[in-house]
Amino acid sequence: MNDAERFGAVVLLVALALLAAVLSNRLTERIRVPAPALFLIGAAVVADLFPWLGRMPVDTVEQIVTVALVLLLFDGGMNMGWGALRRTAGAVVWLGVVGTLVTAAAAAAAAHYLLGLDWRMALLIGTALAPTDPAVVFSVLGKREVLGRSGTLLEGESGANDPVGIALMVSILAATSSGGWSAVGTGVLTFVEQMVIGGAIGVLGGLGLVWFCRRVSLPSAALYPVRTLASALALYGLATVAHGSGFLAVFVAGIMLGDARIPFRGDVQRVHGALASLGEIVAFVILGLTVQLRTLGDGDAWLVGLVLAVLLALVIRPVLVGLVLLPVRLTRGERGFVLWAGLKGAVPILLGTFIVGAGLPDTTRVYDVIFVVVAFSVIVQGGLVPLVGRWGRVPMRSVPPEPWVAGMRFRQEPAALTTHTVEVGSPAEGATVAELAREEGVWVTFVRRDGGLVPLRPETVLREGDDVLVDRESWERDPFVST
DSSP states (O other): OOHHHHHHHHHHHHHHHHHHHHHHHHHHHHHOOOHHHHHHHHHHHHHHHSGGGGOOOHHHHHHHHHHHHHHHHHHHHHHHHHHHHHTTHHHHHHIIIIIHHHHHHHHHHHHHHTTOOOHHHHHHHHHHTOOOOHHHHHHHHTTEEEOHHHHHHHHHHHHHHHHHHHHHHHHHHHHTTSOTHHHHHHHHHHHHHHHHHHHHHHHHHHHHHHHHHHHOOOSOTTHHHHHHHHHHHHHHHHHHHTTSOHHHHHHHHHHHHHTOOOTTHHHHHHHHHHHHHHHHHHHHHHHHHTOOHHHHTTSSHHHHHHHHHHHIIIIIIIIIIHHHHTTSOOOHHHHHHHHHTOOOOHHHHHHHHHHHHTTOTTHHHHHHHHHHHHHHIIIIIHHHHHHHHHHTTOOEEEOOOOOOOOOOOOSSOOTTEEEEEOOTTOTTTTOBHHHHHHHHOOEEEEEEETTEEOOOOTTOBOOTTOEEEEEOSOOSSOTTSOO
16 A cells, blocks of 8 residues: 555545444434533543554644634633623623632642542643533533523533633643742732733734724635634734733634624634534543553553532532622523533543643542543433433423525615614514514514524514524614613
8 A cells, every 4th residue: 555545545544434423413312412522532542442543743733723712712701792792791700710710729729638639730730621611511412502691601601611711720730830828929920911912912912803804804705604604713823922811812812703793794703613623522532542541450540530520510619619609690490401401521631631741740640530530520410411401491492403594695784774683572573574574673674583584574572592694884782682
């Protein structure tokens, strides 16, 4: 077999693995196990059968997963947007920052006092296990979308606590070279520096990206998603070089771009959604390949990981993070759902590679512990998420795929045309098209309900969840938002 044939064989195997990963999402709808769990466990099993697949340098793993995480955070920020985040921004920041610190501290204390790990390793493990991953939750929910504050809070918390957890890990690793109180001071300063610089670059970069997209036209529609992709990667690089959190920068920039009226917005969102899905698959597969299943039984890593996983799921998250969540206005069912659905994902294992790359002792055991916790979280906790959602009566709606598009493109921006979703309790819910025009000055031109087009007449009544295209110049209040 010559070089071209060997390369063709590699391409074939990678393509088949990618197709299997894509099709596995259909399997998760039946067995209620998140697709990322299948990627992670499947890759770990393959690496155990073929050890040469797992001989990837730690630096390479970090770099690949970092790029994947940038794609995921930027897309998550765009999907959320400032409009959805605005009403829960305080809660998201509070839970994302304070909840992460509380989780890290509690997990570290458990690892030290209950499991006998030294404080440095306990802090590193606790920090690695603090971030959450809503992609796992939304994967197991399949075609159902979480409505209300709980869905936005889950997604916003992860977008906030991923950069916080990573910045905290960087701070602790930076502080290991110091001693005593100087180590604490170094860690705190590094953390604050990461957050402030990353947040500032995210805001300024997001505003600049909106201006760039609106003012600078490109010769081809295909180049618009490429521009936003390159800009997101540039913001990550700029923030990182400036000693800030590049992950926070891209998440904030995505939020700034999320609600902006930019050319080819639909194309940009679809491309970034596809890249984020690909990034998720690549991240979990690469991380799974680095795990050595045969070493889990050699020591007590599996037992330590299982104990920590149970404590995180049944004590630390429900009790301690529950106290942090008390000021946030949620129903009892939504509160329980948010606390249970704080699942672990790719970021804890990425942080585990940071620990391995730091050259600290006993890192194989630490990495195995983190893997066990993540596996328990995505399989056991993730499998119970739909049941907890039903028990808590968390508002959800079915969102089946909508592969067909009807619309028009304009050479000039149709400034008066905007799209909205009718919320529960909003003035538009239960109102007719004629009443909305007469009382609110809003002319409804298009209504989509349950994936289909609603015939538009003056007596047509709008319902909660309807997507509407409206023509308006301005209004004093948004009639589609609950009051």
